[in-house]
Amino acid sequence: KNQVEQSPQSLIILEGKNCTLQCNYTVSPFSNLRWYKQDTGRGPVSLTIMTFSENTKSNGRYTATLDADTKQSSLHITASQLSDSASYICVVIASGTYKYIFGTGTRLKVLA
């Protein structure tokens, strides 16, 4: 079983709509949780970084939330654009380590 699980596996929405991606993790204790965006054929790019004591972090139209009690995080995308079409990867870094533990990602497609 993956230590970082994401849902849904894929998602299709219309341009302008909002969506929320989920990440459940079992890594404990952890130092921080990150969301990355990966365009097709490109490396992942960091969107948000949250330490275990933070509940929310925004980056433009992207807002990440974290509930350390339930070990859940979400990434909310507001007013989606065609350029949001990508894979979104949840990454958890265990305390005292440098290792990134990756989820398998959610593939988002935004249609015009």
Place this chain on the structure above:
Amino acid sequence: GAGVSQSPSNKVTEKGKDVELRCDPISGHTALYWYRQSLGQGLEFLIYFQGNSAPDKSGLPSDRFSAERTGGSVSTLTIQRTQQEDSAVYLCASSDGTSVDTQYFGPGTRLTVL
């Protein structure tokens, strides 16, 4: 400033051949990581360098895989006697090694073993 670069971007090879993949990290980044991303799978950690030394090679899947880093900069991932299951995108990342550092990823090398 330049980001992480990798070469080649695509590599097609025949089963049994050796391949070398190159990573140029961001200048000044002391930490360098190699990952593998297979189709439909998450990113899989392979190896971590701090400077020229590799304190963690635990992710290398077999002894056919090796990596080195010279001058605290460029790294090469070598796969000997490639197998079809080695087909994947190999991603390199670098970071400045601070406590809440961010890994910056290269574009990856897509390896196809026929």
